[in-house]
Amino acid sequence: MISDPEGTVLALFAAFCRIGACIMVMPGFSTARVSVQIRLFVAVAVSMAILPIMWNEIYPQISGKGHTYIYIVATETVIGSVIGLIARYYVLGLQFAGTVVTMMMGFNAPPANDVLEDTPENQLTNLISFAGLMLLFMLDFHHVILASVVDSYTVMPLGSGFDQQGVLITLTNALETTFYIMLRLASPFLIYGLLFNIAIGMVNKLAPQIPLYFISLPYLIMGGMFLLYLGIAAMLKLFADGFAPMMQGS
Template identity: 75%
Template sequence: MINDPEGTVLALFAAFCRIGGCVMIMPGFSAARVPMQVRLFIAVALSMAILPIMWTDIYPQVTGKDHTYIYLIATETVVGAVIGLVARYYVLGLQFAGTAMTMLIGFSPPPTADVLEDTAENQLTSMISFTGLLILFMLDFHHVIFEAIAQSYRVMPIVVGFDAHGMLITLTDSLGQTFMIMLRLASPFLIYGLLFNVAIGMVNKLAPQIPIYFISQPYLIMGGMFLLYLGIAAMLRLFADGFGPVMQGG
């Protein structure tokens, strides 16, 4: 029997604000192909599941003090959004690396509709980003995010409110780690594109009458595709291995 219905509803709504802010932004759940009602039901179900576990961290803070509930709603939503942004930055980093790789290997066909979003994207970039997200789901990355939300009630309690300085440090550290990981993933293609174009430029200087760039383009794409065939398994494995440290660092 619930002795305090009003306090229980307020605690549930406070949990929903933090979890809903995360689900609203985190990769996969926030895709344009996922209906808004599905995202809402997922956030409500997660809030009802996490409330009994974190009852001692949520209920006393919501009912024990005279809060301004508008401020409470805003701060809890921002905290959840920051947790979701850490994961989203990591997935967007793979999309950025895929775009850089397609440019370096000269594969630039007209963009088509993205698999996840409503924007136009290169086919190779769309395949790489979708495959990386699928691997994260296979490895239950959403469990890591939900655990981070549960732990955030001890790191950033409700009574503390919005810590803008700490959240900005979290986001910048996550961006820094993501950039280094994605640079490591795209480094073979960066070296390949640089060496190939330097070599073709030197050949063009030796024989300026020959349209060497038009002749070399198929070889650039063929070599880049072969390099992608050899290294995509290791690239995606490194991408999956780097998600945990980024979330823990965030």
């Protein structure tokens, strides 16, 4: 028997604000292919599952009325959004790396429909970004995010306010880590494209009458595809290995 139904509902809604905001921007669940109803049901189910675990951290802080509870709702929403954005930045980084790989390979095909969003995207970028996201789901990356949400009640307790400087530092560190990891993933293709174009430019100086750029484009694409065939497994492995340390470090 619930002794305080009103307090229980308020505590559940406070937990839903942090968890729902995280799921709202979390990669995979926040895509255009997942309906709003599914996101809502998942957020409510996860909130009901986490509330008994974090009862002692959440329930004592929702006794205040009026503007105090409204402030708690606002801060919890922002904190949950920050946690979800850390994972979102990491997946967007892979999409950016896929775009760089496509450009360095010279594979400038007309964009098609994105697998995850409604915006047009290159086919090779679609392949890389969707494969990376599917690999994260296979490795239960959403469990890592939910564990980070639970741990966040220790770092940023409910009702303690919103640390703007700490949030900005966290997002900056996430972007920095994402940039270095994605640079490492795309570096073979950056070096390949740079060396290939330098070599073609030097050969073009020797024979300016021949349009070597148009002749060399199929070889650039063929070499890039072969390099992608050899390195895509290692690329996705490094991408998956870097996710959990980044979430735990942030």
